[in-house]
Amino acid sequence: MNKRPDEFELIATYFAPLAADPxxxxxxxxxxxxxxxxxxxxxxxxxxxxxxxxxxxxxxxGQVAQKLLRVNLSDxxxxxxxxxxxxxxxALPADWTADWIGAFADGLARDQETYGIxxxxxxTVSTPxxxxxxxxxxxxxxxxxAVRRAGAKAGDRIWVTGTIxxxxxxxxxxxxxxxxxxxDARDFLADRFRLPQPRVTLGPRLPGHAxxxxxVSDGLIADLNHVCETSALGALVRADGVPLSGAARQALGGGxxxxxxxxxGGDDYxxxxxxxxxxxxxxxxxxxxxSVPLTEIxxxxxARGVHVALADGSELEIADGGYRHF
Amino acid sequence: MNKRPDEFELIATYFAPLAADPxxxxxxxxxxxxxxxxxxxxxxxxxxxxxxxxxxxxxxxGQVAQKLLRVNLSDxxxxxxxxxxxxxxxALPADWTADWIGAFADGLARDQETYGIxxxxxxTVSTPxxxxxxxxxxxxxxxxxAVRRAGAKAGDRIWVTGTIxxxxxxxxxxxxxxxxxxxDARDFLADRFRLPQPRVTLGPRLPGHAxxxxxVSDGLIADLNHVCETSALGALVRADGVPLSGAARQALGGGxxxxxxxxxGGDDYxxxxxxxxxxxxxxxxxxxxxSVPLTEIxxxxxARGVHVALADGSELEIADGGYRHF
Numbered sequence: 001m002n003k004r005p006d007e008f009e010l011i012a013t014y015f016a017p018l019a020a021d022p023x024x025x026x027x028x029x030x031x032x033x034x035x036x037x038x039x040x041x042x043x044x045x046x047x048x049x050x051x052x053x054x055x056x057x058x059x060x061x062g063q064v065a066q067k068l069l070r071v072n073l074s075d076x077x078x079x080x081x082x083x084x085x086x087x088x089x090x091a092l093p094a095d096w097t098a099d100w101i102g103a104f105a106d107g108l109a110r111d112q113e114t115y116g117i118x119x120x121x122x123x124t125v126s127t128p129x130x131x132x133x134x135x136x137x138x139x140x141x142x143x144x145x146a147v148r149r150a151g152a153k154a155g156d157r158i159w160v161t162g163t164i165x166x167x168x169x170x171x172x173x174x175x176x177x178x179x180x181x182x183x184d185a186r187d188f189l190a191d192r193f194r195l196p197q198p199r200v201t202l203g204p205r206l207p208g209h210a211x212x213x214x215x216v217s218d219g220l221i222a223d224l225n226h227v228c229e230t231s232a233l234g235a236l237v238r239a240d241g242v243p244l245s246g247a248a249r250q251a252l253g254g255g256x257x258x259x260x261x262x263x264x265g266g267d268d269y270x271x272x273x274x275x276x277x278x279x280x281x282x283x284x285x286x287x288x289x290x291s292v293p294l295t296e297i298x299x300x301x302x303a304r305g306v307h308v309a310l311a312d313g314s315e316l317e318i319a320d321g322g323y324r325h326f
Numbered sequence: 327m328n329k330r331p332d333e334f335e336l337i338a339t340y341f342a343p344l345a346a347d348p349x350x351x352x353x354x355x356x357x358x359x360x361x362x363x364x365x366x367x368x369x370x371x372x373x374x375x376x377x378x379x380x381x382x383x384x385x386x387x388g389q390v391a392q393k394l395l396r397v398n399l400s401d402x403x404x405x406x407x408x409x410x411x412x413x414x415x416x417a418l419p420a421d422w423t424a425d426w427i428g429a430f431a432d433g434l435a436r437d438q439e440t441y442g443i444x445x446x447x448x449x450t451v452s453t454p455x456x457x458x459x460x461x462x463x464x465x466x467x468x469x470x471x472a473v474r475r476a477g478a479k480a481g482d483r484i485w486v487t488g489t490i491x492x493x494x495x496x497x498x499x500x501x502x503x504x505x506x507x508x509x510d511a512r513d514f515l516a517d518r519f520r521l522p523q524p525r526v527t528l529g530p531r532l533p534g535h536a537x538x539x540x541x542v543s544d545g546l547i548a549d550l551n552h553v554c555e556t557s558a559l560g561a562l563v564r565a566d567g568v569p570l571s572g573a574a575r576q577a578l579g580g581g582x583x584x585x586x587x588x589x590x591g592g593d594d595y596x597x598x599x600x601x602x603x604x605x606x607x608x609x610x611x612x613x614x615x616x617s618v619p620l621t622e623i624x625x626x627x628x629a630r631g632v633h634v635a636l637a638d639g640s641e642l643e644i645a646d647g648g649y650r651h652f
Binding site for chain 2: 007013017020021023024027039045084090091093097102104109112118121125126129
């Protein structure tokens, strides 16, 4: 049997050679940064969702719309960009209904108001397969100020927004697992999975502070590893410094979940960024200014690889660096 | 049985209300025009292709890639924009092969060289359905110079590039029809369907000449009707002034095809534009300068609707204004 490449190998083998333009950042970043003729650069990112793969046919259509839009806004935030507009292509299955599309459009309308952006184009086609949605988001950032994955320096501190691992637990709740948690905790975690809160107020404030940034979509360790690889560095994370929600602590306490599950769980759409150690106070002030919790969880190292120190001084064994959504 | 909206109704009902931003041009244009901070504006357009709907699983993958890219470049050209970059999302079916993707990427590589653009981002996901491809193309145009659909004036002359109706005949050839044509004619027409030649050299020269423009993708009459509706005008076309290829004349002469089939056939990806009558000589010079055949086929009128005058003085009866690809 021939082994086919996985997502990362496929991109590296077939698509990265097409992305020679510096704007593409080698396809190793969250978004492309296109030079403009003025004081701003254009930042662009695209994501696709497939019914039955990324969402279930009976998921609320408005939430599907919001998740599709928000994961792209999270990518823009990770570059320090302010969202401006988006394009949407929709492949409609044979059994699509006007009700579904109406509720989907309502979800977009709500988020357009929340995030101050607008639909500007796209395409609608039919498919014999499942509903397939693709969204391209466009933002802007002051020229030269886009934050890259590949800018971290050894000794930089690693910061994350919000709490880590909730969305992966939320997916387990939605699958009927983690029945031992309180209903409040279960609801909280399910919401965290269903409806990401992209850090759009923090993102545009990162230029000038952050040396590198990424959004936590594949899992903390996997995404930190992306920063390490593109920055040609390693990282040391203190497990007990990683911010956890009350619900996640409850799950951890109950023994149904291990810290490794939280550090490798995807879909949180928090931001991870690196900044020089002497910026600590500025960043604490920034957290207050934008009302986003920011926690320092470790530092970048010359030694390659992501290492996680546990409270007892031992090191967390990492099986495969996080989950892959492909 | 509930009647579901068609593509145009669906867009008008559910998506146009989301496109309040002036950049979106009400979703009635080929592309969005986003203001920049400098001397250029950003022009963006997106199209999707689905295996089994828009291409066949055994079509050459390189040609599928080129058609996907070129239909978007045609949209940019219709706005007067110069292409810069593109993003691609790919939903891979369960039976995808590295050979298919490799040949698809080779097609993109060839066109990147031809058109001087580069892949800058996108997404790769899996699907239980057919291969689904979505491409967003980005171009630039001098600020304020983008050509809209809604700019035609009564009395403006209507111009088209190249020849009209070939692609629709090519599709019939590929379905085994039009067997009475010469092999050369059949090959020519099939190529016209398989591989559009977007008018990228002409497009960026249209600002300053054209008052409105569109690319001929739904069919000459349908696309001219889009210009008429957005410009609140009508049009009168002289059927014997519409440029036809030798192969199309052969088909017309053989009686297997009527002039109405050519004027309503889609997928030509020629440009149609309007310009003041006194620009005739400038436009003839422009045709020479960019080596693109340009033919004046009629004029814009205060009287609404698209009217086609036949050589015998009668008017062509138009059943439904062109075909709809949905």
